[in-house]
Amino acid sequence: MPYALVSPYFLLFAAFGLFPLAFTLYYSLHDYDLAGGSEWTGLGNYASLLADDDFWNAVVNTIGMFVIATVPQMLLALFLANALNKRFRFRLAIRMSVLLPLVTSVVAVAVVFTQLYARDWGLVNYLLSWFGVETTNWRAERIPSWIAIATMVDWRWTGYNAIIFLAGMQTIPRDLYEAAAIDGASRRRQFWQITLPMLRPTMIFVVLNSTIGGLTLFSEPTTFYNGNVDGGSQGQFQTVAMFIVKQGFREFDYGYAAAAAWLLFLLILIGALVNFLVVRRIGGTK
Amino acid sequence: MMISKRRGLTAASALAAVVLAVTSCGSGGGADSGAPASSGPVTIRVQTFGGGANFGYKNAIAKWNAEHKDIQIKEEHLTDQFEQQYWPQMIQWLTSGTGAGDVVGIDEGGMGLAKAHPEWWADLKEYGLESRKADFPAWKWENGVAPDGKLFGLGTDIGGMSLCYRKDLFEQAGLPGDRDEVSALWPTWDDFMKVGRQFQSKVKDTKWTDGTNTLYQVVLYQEAAKNGNVTYFDQQNNLILDKNPAVRTAFDFAQKMSQQGMTAKLRNFSDEWAAGTQRGAFATVGCPSWMLGTVSGNAGDAGSGKWDVASVPGGGGNWGGSWLAVPAQSKHPKEAAMVADYLTQAQTQASVFADFGNMPSNTKAQQDPAVQGAKNEYFNDAPIGEIFAKSAADLQPVFLGVNHTQVKNAVEAVIQGMDDGSVPYDQAWQQLVDDAAKAAD
Numbered sequence: 001m002p003y004a005l006v007s008p009y010f011l012l013f014a015a016f017g018l019f020p021l022a023f024t025l026y027y028s029l030h031d032y033d034l035a036g037g038s039e040w041t042g043l044g045n046y047a048s049l050l051a052d053d054d055f056w057n058a059v060v061n062t063i064g065m066f067v068i069a070t071v072p073q074m075l076l077a078l079f080l081a082n083a084l085n086k087r088f089r090f091r092l093a094i095r096m097s098v099l100l101p102l103v104t105s106v107v108a109v110a111v112v113f114t115q116l117y118a119r120d121w122g123l124v125n126y127l128l129s130w131f132g133v134e135t136t137n138w139r140a141e142r143i144p145s146w147i148a149i150a151t152m153v154d155w156r157w158t159g160y161n162a163i164i165f166l167a168g169m170q171t172i173p174r175d176l177y178e179a180a181a182i183d184g185a186s187r188r189r190q191f192w193q194i195t196l197p198m199l200r201p202t203m204i205f206v207v208l209n210s211t212i213g214g215l216t217l218f219s220e221p222t223t224f225y226n227g228n229v230d231g232g233s234q235g236q237f238q239t240v241a242m243f244i245v246k247q248g249f250r251e252f253d254y255g256y257a258a259a260a261a262w263l264l265f266l267l268i269l270i271g272a273l274v275n276f277l278v279v280r281r282i283g284g285t286k
Numbered sequence: 287m288m289i290s291k292r293r294g295l296t297a298a299s300a301l302a303a304v305v306l307a308v309t310s311c312g313s314g315g316g317a318d319s320g321a322p323a324s325s326g327p328v329t330i331r332v333q334t335f336g337g338g339a340n341f342g343y344k345n346a347i348a349k350w351n352a353e354h355k356d357i358q359i360k361e362e363h364l365t366d367q368f369e370q371q372y373w374p375q376m377i378q379w380l381t382s383g384t385g386a387g388d389v390v391g392i393d394e395g396g397m398g399l400a401k402a403h404p405e406w407w408a409d410l411k412e413y414g415l416e417s418r419k420a421d422f423p424a425w426k427w428e429n430g431v432a433p434d435g436k437l438f439g440l441g442t443d444i445g446g447m448s449l450c451y452r453k454d455l456f457e458q459a460g461l462p463g464d465r466d467e468v469s470a471l472w473p474t475w476d477d478f479m480k481v482g483r484q485f486q487s488k489v490k491d492t493k494w495t496d497g498t499n500t501l502y503q504v505v506l507y508q509e510a511a512k513n514g515n516v517t518y519f520d521q522q523n524n525l526i527l528d529k530n531p532a533v534r535t536a537f538d539f540a541q542k543m544s545q546q547g548m549t550a551k552l553r554n555f556s557d558e559w560a561a562g563t564q565r566g567a568f569a570t571v572g573c574p575s576w577m578l579g580t581v582s583g584n585a586g587d588a589g590s591g592k593w594d595v596a597s598v599p600g601g602g603g604n605w606g607g608s609w610l611a612v613p614a615q616s617k618h619p620k621e622a623a624m625v626a627d628y629l630t631q632a633q634t635q636a637s638v639f640a641d642f643g644n645m646p647s648n649t650k651a652q653q654d655p656a657v658q659g660a661k662n663e664y665f666n667d668a669p670i671g672e673i674f675a676k677s678a679a680d681l682q683p684v685f686l687g688v689n690h691t692q693v694k695n696a697v698e699a700v701i702q703g704m705d706d707g708s709v710p711y712d713q714a715w716q717q718l719v720d721d722a723a724k725a726a727d
Contacts (some may be wrong), residue, residue, distance in 0.1 A: 250376065
């Protein structure tokens with residue numbers, strides 16, 4: 001009976017988790033194209049991927065955008081959470097409002113940001129022109145395109161992460177702060193020496209979550225370029241996820257796409273591990 | 287224990303959400319084509335692509351729906367972009383056996399692949415459409431017949447070539463506005479650029495042309511006619527782009543336009559390009575017949591009378607043109623064939639031409655005096671019948687290979703890339719050759 005009760009999860013996992021994993025692994029070892037022909041190539045797909053400049057370009061883009069998006073996002077979310085953790089009027093309403101960007105559709109967000117970052121009649125270029133900045137072609141230049149996409153990601157996810165940080169902060173026992181206050185620690189000192197170290201488990205969760213989300217980034221950069229997975233005329237902001245879709249469903253090289261998907265999986269593992277090690281040191285006194 | 291239980295729960299609920307999303311996509315994607323025949327009318331989904339008025343079927347479909355209560359046509363305009371979005375999506379639907387409409391449009395670039403996969407299509411001969419053979423020029427007809435003899439595609443429009451220009455801005459720049467005088471300004475592409483420099487020195491906020499891609503295509507098709515009517519592939523489907531002088535000539539021209547700053551650096555069929563058409567970002571755009579509907583659709587009512595049509599420098603060409611096919615997966619192939627038949631009839635094609643500008647491939651429509659004398663109100667009553675219909679009979683078909691769309695995509699990315707600055711001019715040709723080889727592989 002208990003097996004029957006837990007079986008829905010395992011059945012669903014088998015259908016939507018395990019099967020695709022195995023299927024992708026199988027085809028990543030084959031040359032499988034649109035004509036339906038499937039030929040064993042062993043690690044051939046992986047070897048050509050590692051020699052493929054376009055793949056590495058996508059990897060660099062993905063990591064670049066991840067860093068540009070995530071570092072400020074974490075800091076912002078942390079300070080936002082700290083602010084929301086204080087007592088003030090309409091606290092609940094304000095706490096809830098930071099989640100609003102998350103419930104708007106990605107496409108709606110991307111459409112608005114695409115307008116803001118338009119080259120010819122965009123608001124951002126208009127504002128920058130006040131400071132004498134020359135017209136930026138946000139879709140053609142590499143770093144500007146990353147920044148534009150990073151702001152889109154941050155707009156959506158900063159509030160979400162802030163709420164999780166806030167939940168973490170509320171589990172910190174108040175007597176720690178009281179004791180610190182009696183010992184004469186300032187609010188700032190309390191933040192750095194109590195809040196931050198106590199928040200570490202939450203932070204690990206948030207960072208791992210953001211790593212997975214950031215490294216599989218797809219919707220924002222795709223919508224930013226008229227729904228094309230090319231990511232700019234020369235792949236200026238093509239992410240690995242877009243590269244996979246392009247290989248699989250635009251050029252119909254399914255085996256190659258499957259191999260790229262497995263390399264992305266590896267990249268996420270490495271990224272998660274690195275971030276885990278970094279975060280574990282934050283605020284660490286031990 | 288507690289933790290693993292909770293994790294299991296969240297994972298299960300996440301999975302449930304995914305399942306929900308997937309199933310709702312399934313129904314939203316519209317796998318079923320209307321109600322069963324016994325209850326109510328059959329709905330025939332016609333899937334199209336292209337900018338602005340695209341296939342120009344709006345009025346023709348309204349007319350059919352008013353006259354046929356039992357078969358209703360529903361047009362699904364999927365996207366502006368054929369190579370990058372419409373066709374890959376369509377191929378996915380065709381190979382997976384579900385998702386495609388009952389009648390689907392195919393651009394010339396996709397016909398090589400469509401022909402190589404007769405199993406994707408219903409045989410229109412079974413519905414008596416072999417009889418339509420006499421309506422089309424031989425090449426347009428034969429391109430819709432697979433090597434195994436299956437008739438899968440009926441011709442819609444053909445390209446033809448002209449140049450659309452902003453009459454009001456021309457006059458502002460002190461150039462003539464009248465189309466005959468404008469045509470006389472540019473017998474050759476060099477003349478065209480000379481006039482462009484003159485224009486840009488007078489009108490500051492408008493570039494001479496939209497971007498590199500549109501005129502690149504125009505020149506490519508003109509030159510292809512002089513080089514055996516092939517572009518990237520020869521008739522045996524070998525990649526010949528690096529050896530075909532037509533490609534090099536078109537590339538050099540695009541590069542020159544870009545280097546001299548005569549482009550608005552907009553990629554055709556993008557949203558910014560559509561917005562640029564409306565806001566006067568550029569003064570000219572290469573116009574095969576179907577582009578008229580794209581321009582008028584993008585520029586909107588406010589642009590009416592501002593645009594006009596002149597002849598293109600360097601003579602005619604045949605860029606574009608499409609076919610309609612009925613996927614084998616359609617549940618109502620008979621009704622779908624009737625709709626495809628109707629949409630390609632001389633009368634329908636003539637009305638599409640009059641309303642939007644897509645040049646009929648149907649020879650009866652081409653010979654129709656109403657078509658030959660047609661004027662387009664939006665473009666200052668330009669005599670489009672004279673511009674397109676008169677030369678239609680002489681148009682040459684250009685052969686495009688099985689993998690044409692992928693290579694075209696790679697080539698256009700470089701052509702656009704050198705315009706937006708991401709590909710250095712001196713490396714562009716080599717990169718074009720390399721990327722094309724990679725895409726064809």
